[in-house]
Amino acid sequence: MATFAPKAAFGAIHKHYSAISRACVEEGGLLLNTPDNTQVIRDLLAQRVVTAYDDELGLRIHGKIRDTVNYFEGHFRFKERHGAVQGLIDDLDNYFGMCKRALNSGQNARTLEAAISRVRDAVLEIGEMLEEIIGSYRRLVSDDFGLAGDIDEKIRQTMRCRDELQRINEIFSQLTVDKLQERYPTQLPQLRRLFFVVFSGYVARGLSDFNDINSKLLDRLDKLNRDKLAQRRGTLLELFARHYHDNPTYVPVLRGPLPPQLCRAAALRLNHIPNLSADESTLEQYAQIAQSLGSSRGKKIKTPPPKLESIEDVRQSKVSLDDDEIALKLDYFFQALLPGQPITQLSASAGYRLLAVNIPYEDWLFLVLVRYYTIKDEVDRCCLLEEVCREVSSVLTGNIFLEDLIFTRRTLETAT
Amino acid sequence: MADRFTRCIELLLQGEVLCEVGQPELYRYLTEEHGESGHTPHKERVAEFLSQLGRTLTQTSDQAGFYCTLSSGAEPEELRQARVWFDEAVTHFEPLIDFLRMEREAKADPRPLSAGDVLKLSDLEGSVADSESLNRQLHQLVGKLKVARQASTSRDELKAVIAYLVREGYLKEVGSSGVVYRATAKWSLFYDLLEFVRSVEGFADESVDPAAAGPVQTELF
Numbered sequence: 001m002a003t004f005a006p007k008a009a010f011g012a013i014h015k016h017y018s019a020i021s022r023a024c025v026e027e028g029g030l031l032l033n034t035p036d037n038t039q040v041i042r043d044l045l046a047q048r049v050v051t052a053y054d055d056e057l058g059l060r061i062h063g064k065i066r067d068t069v070n071y072f073e074g075h076f077r078f079k080e081r082h083g084a085v086q087g088l089i090d091d092l093d094n095y096f097g098m099c100k101r102a103l104n105s106g107q108n109a110r111t112l113e114a115a116i117s118r119v120r121d122a123v124l125e126i127g128e129m130l131e132e133i134i135g136s137y138r139r140l141v142s143d144d145f146g147l148a149g150d151i152d153e154k155i156r157q158t159m160r161c162r163d164e165l166q167r168i169n170e171i172f173s174q175l176t177v178d179k180l181q182e183r184y185p186t187q188l189p190q191l192r193r194l195f196f197v198v199f200s201g202y203v204a205r206g207l208s209d210f211n212d213i214n215s216k217l218l219d220r221l222d223k224l225n226r227d228k229l230a231q232r233r234g235t236l237l238e239l240f241a242r243h244y245h246d247n248p249t250y251v252p253v254l255r256g257p258l259p260p261q262l263c264r265a266a267a268l269r270l271n272h273i274p275n276l277s278a279d280e281s282t283l284e285q286y287a288q289i290a291q292s293l294g295s296s297r298g299k300k301i302k303t304p305p306p307k308l309e310s311i312e313d314v315r316q317s318k319v320s321l322d323d324d325e326i327a328l329k330l331d332y333f334f335q336a337l338l339p340g341q342p343i344t345q346l347s348a349s350a351g352y353r354l355l356a357v358n359i360p361y362e363d364w365l366f367l368v369l370v371r372y373y374t375i376k377d378e379v380d381r382c383c384l385l386e387e388v389c390r391e392v393s394s395v396l397t398g399n400i401f402l403e404d405l406i407f408t409r410r411t412l413e414t415a416t
Numbered sequence: 417m418a419d420r421f422t423r424c425i426e427l428l429l430q431g432e433v434l435c436e437v438g439q440p441e442l443y444r445y446l447t448e449e450h451g452e453s454g455h456t457p458h459k460e461r462v463a464e465f466l467s468q469l470g471r472t473l474t475q476t477s478d479q480a481g482f483y484c485t486l487s488s489g490a491e492p493e494e495l496r497q498a499r500v501w502f503d504e505a506v507t508h509f510e511p512l513i514d515f516l517r518m519e520r521e522a523k524a525d526p527r528p529l530s531a532g533d534v535l536k537l538s539d540l541e542g543s544v545a546d547s548e549s550l551n552r553q554l555h556q557l558v559g560k561l562k563v564a565r566q567a568s569t570s571r572d573e574l575k576a577v578i579a580y581l582v583r584e585g586y587l588k589e590v591g592s593s594g595v596v597y598r599a600t601a602k603w604s605l606f607y608d609l610l611e612f613v614r615s616v617e618g619f620a621d622e623s624v625d626p627a628a629a630g631p632v633q634t635e636l637f
Contacts, residue, residue: 230526230527230528230530233607234520236610236614237517237528237610240513240614240619243619244509244510252506252509252616254502254613256616258498259612260474260488261474261485261608262485262612263485263495263498264431264483264485264501265429265431265494265498266494266497266498266501267429
């Protein structure tokens, strides 16, 4: 076992400084009893740098050592304080509970006064801690972790700082005036003043300061990342410059595949581009056309134009139809009008419905009219045609707007 | 005038790198978090359209620029053309690196020129006029870029270099006085290329003295 001596103690501190500083800064002085720390604990115990704290939890760094480490680390590292803040708020809850119990049980005034005094102390302590935390953050923000030379280390410290700040911020976000009123319901003037004037004042100022500090931390994080990128790019330039200097004829020749982000698509020469925001169906058509152009580009293969099955042009009312099916339905329609059939009257609209014609009604009407004139003589012998016109109030253009065509079988009366 | 969606598609297909400097309006359009009336973000809409054409909307590693790359499953001919572009791009490494180092030395700032940075011709001119070393570097650069071989003054040489960089899309003139320029995200793509070639060629970073690479300023606030 190593003998205790001041020099040996400093040697042990120096040897295990990382573990000691982590324990002081991040664990509040507690050195966790983990397998990694076995040797550390053995050495530090031998030099009385740590004292037994709890068999299960671990050991505590000696107060003097802790203060010294905190003094040095405080220059560029921050202490994680959210646990301590939460602890003080828990204490405040307890003291408030004591006040309530003293009031409810009708204990003497001194007991109540003592409880209120504890609440006052806790509030002031939280205020002081808040001020201290904000002060330490302000120092950190302004001194740029001056002792951490490496950008990565600065980024790491800044991120830890930001995370810790967020945790503290979350704790205080739960203590706004309305939430304080729910948490500490009281009518006692002394307590109301402590909670809703003094304490809520600390919290409001603290939250405002946290927002400001957080914004500065984020700015700094951005700047550090930009610095890191700039440094990386500077390194790249120097690497290549030296390589070109040493190998004047050097040209990078790479055999392997390119990464996806550098597999640039060849530029297309576009003389004109239609409005692509028209609508979804148009976009799909454009995409199909572009794809077909793209796939044929460079192959110089003449492909026949795509066969369009149907083109709708509402201006001219021209349609390409399935001739066989429509012709058959027209045949059925007029066969029904021929002699020997029981139907006495048939309209184009009824035929359209009964025959389930799958073209627009206007087209059907037009085709019936055309067919009628083709076989007019034959139809006229047995039917009378009545054109049902829709009234049109616009200026007379000479156009007739048909609504229906009604064929009525000739009878003896109509024949005359 | 085509809408912003159409303009984005058009320029991306034409091989442009869209950035805040070159096309501020289109860049904003692509980086807005929400589309019209809170619908699909514009970036996703553009990416989706390009994907139907076998293209991918890609961002430079520093997020400064958008450009078009091939989607997976590209035709061999398309991959060949991408390789042609790459081979062409790497042949310009040396003069561009020389320019960046010269510019960095001239402004006495360790940060190399990056997307969004301002470049003042007068500052460069002043530094080149005051430094024999920079003058020599400029003259060599002109030779490598094969521009302004007949130029008689360093001022003409510098103007020719800047004109070349504007023509190639690395710089964009601010106003029309020909005095102030801003770097585009083509530099970001250039740095990405350098990084890729470095990784493939196996150049070791440790061999570069950090001081030579440009000590990053330590005073941040």
